Amino acid sequence: MAGLSLQKVKKRFGETEVIAGVDLDVADGEFVVFVGPSGCGKSTLLRMIAGLERTSEGRVLIGGRDVTDEDPAKRGIAMVFQTYALYPHMTVATNMGFPLEMAKRPKEEIDRKVAEAARILHLEAYLHRKPRELSGGQRQRVAIGRAIVRQPGVFLFDEPLSNLDAELRVQMRIEIARLHQELGTTMVYVTHDQVEAMTLASRIVVLRAGRIEQVGAPLDLYEDPDNSFVAGFIGSPRMNFVDATVTAVQDGHAVVAAPEAGLVGMAVATRGTPPKSGTPVSLGIRPEHFVPADGAAGTLCGKISLVERLGGVAYAHAVLADGSMITVESRDAHNFEVGNTQLFGLQRAFLFGADGMRL
Template sequence: MASIELKSVEKWYGEAQVIKGVDLAIEEGEFVIFVGPSGCGKSTLLRMIAGLEETSRGQILIGGRDATAEPPARRGLAMVFQSYALYPHMSVRENMGFSLKAAGVAKSEMDAKVDEAARVLKLEPLLDRRPKDLSGGQRQRVAIGRSIVRDPTAFLFDEPLSNLDAALRVEMRYEIAKLHQTLDATMIYVTHDQVEAMTLADRIVVLEAGRVSQVGTPRELYEKPGNLFVAQFIGSPKMNVFPAATPGLTLDAPLPAQAEHFGIRPEHITLAEPGSGQIDGTVDVMEYLGADTYVIVDCGPAGKLTVRSHGDTGLKPGQSCGLIFEPGQTHLFDAQGLALR
């Protein structure tokens, strides 16, 4: 396995710049996830690392070697795409071993590598089946197995779970997490789903309009977002944000003069009697999810704030309530959207 480093990497399509000077160091064996909204450049950046997109400026180092101008085949990377792209007329064993066969690897060595990959991915009972006889999750495991047999320097995943239904996505998240633990491999994974990012990554790279907005562990990004974009992108439901100068907002201490935006996460708000909290509002919508209930409260100038409450709150739409903010759990941002520490 190898480390991967990006140095001032840029991508231009004519006059349009889509990757805007990315610097990033990924350690050997690290699981890093690129996340961000559609069009932020995450898949383009991954394809540049793979060599499928030309790097306009900057350097890409793989294992300390400058691979910027190298073709994909010489980079030693394995890429797993959103589409399984399995050969329908081949068995699972043949699909997994196809690249080795094409490279002239001896049959005994090829079979040994396929058997080991099948053991890791729990595909041993399926080796003689065709893709049409497999579920979506099994097909994606075969696609991953096809990459494992090549013994790559790193794995690149481009939204590999987006074609699966909700239950299979959860199952495959577990499989990929276990795979990383087993192989201790360098992995870069692209997704627009921040739940996948939070549950799988050692570190998350949040991209916004071709730039790195923030890099950190899932906990760091959730608890200490560096800017307004990360604060509202990471977390579900997203952080409540409203103007710091909102009328009716009562706080224990005055806010810094540069504070323009006030943020608090739904789980750090407690429902109370009107007049007993930091702000009052009227219950707009109740979303009952079993263990949790999301209460959307219309707080006038502050807008609609989401409160995460456990079980039944006893409130009904149209009722007035107060909101108590947990001390030490508020976030402040300046006029540029940067966090105030």
């Protein structure tokens, strides 16, 4: 096993800089997930770690060893791609053992490592089948098994579940989490799906435009985001944002109002010194932080345009008087009716400045 360190790494394609001086340390045995919107540089950063993209500036260290200019095969990593990349004419066992065969390892060693990988991934019954005889989830497990037999210091996953249907994605998330617990190997995982990130990661790295916005444990990012981008990206459904103004400072809290949205006044805790009265702010409210209006810290008034009833939970999508949309969660599916205008109570909110930074 091995840790990983990125030291001021940059990547340029011509004059375009797509990775802008990233610094990151991944501890030995940690499961780190890169998330961000399309084009943020997460896959490029992973490929730089793997050696599939040349680093324009900075250093990549694996297990304390500088591998910035080393070939991928010499870095002590194994990579699992979005596409399974299995040889259709080979059996599962042959596909999994092929990297060791190419490395001229003894047959006894190959058979032993393939058997162990098959045990870990529950593939014992499929070792003599061809890829065409497997489901998508089974094929991806074979691809993971091919990585396991190499016993790398670091596993790299590039959106490995994107080609699977929803049910298989859930199953494979569980498999990968269990795999990490059993192997204890350092894993770096790229996904655009923040649900995958929240359920798998020891730490999440949120990227935007080639830069790290915030790094932290999943619940730390959810409960304590540094800016509106992280707050809106982490969480499903996403955080609601309402334009408001600070009207007063009271007991170390900012009192905010948004009259057109039905918010008369609400005291909101801030990270530091509350902003001055008259400061324009953005009020961030997670869907689950709405409560019945009676006795709430503040209220928003909106007209319900759509209701998603998902059994144990319902989501109302409502239009506020200022034209903005909010999503409200309720455990009582009978609370919402399309066309109704009603008050939604606020239990908790975050404050963000005009620059998007948390106040």
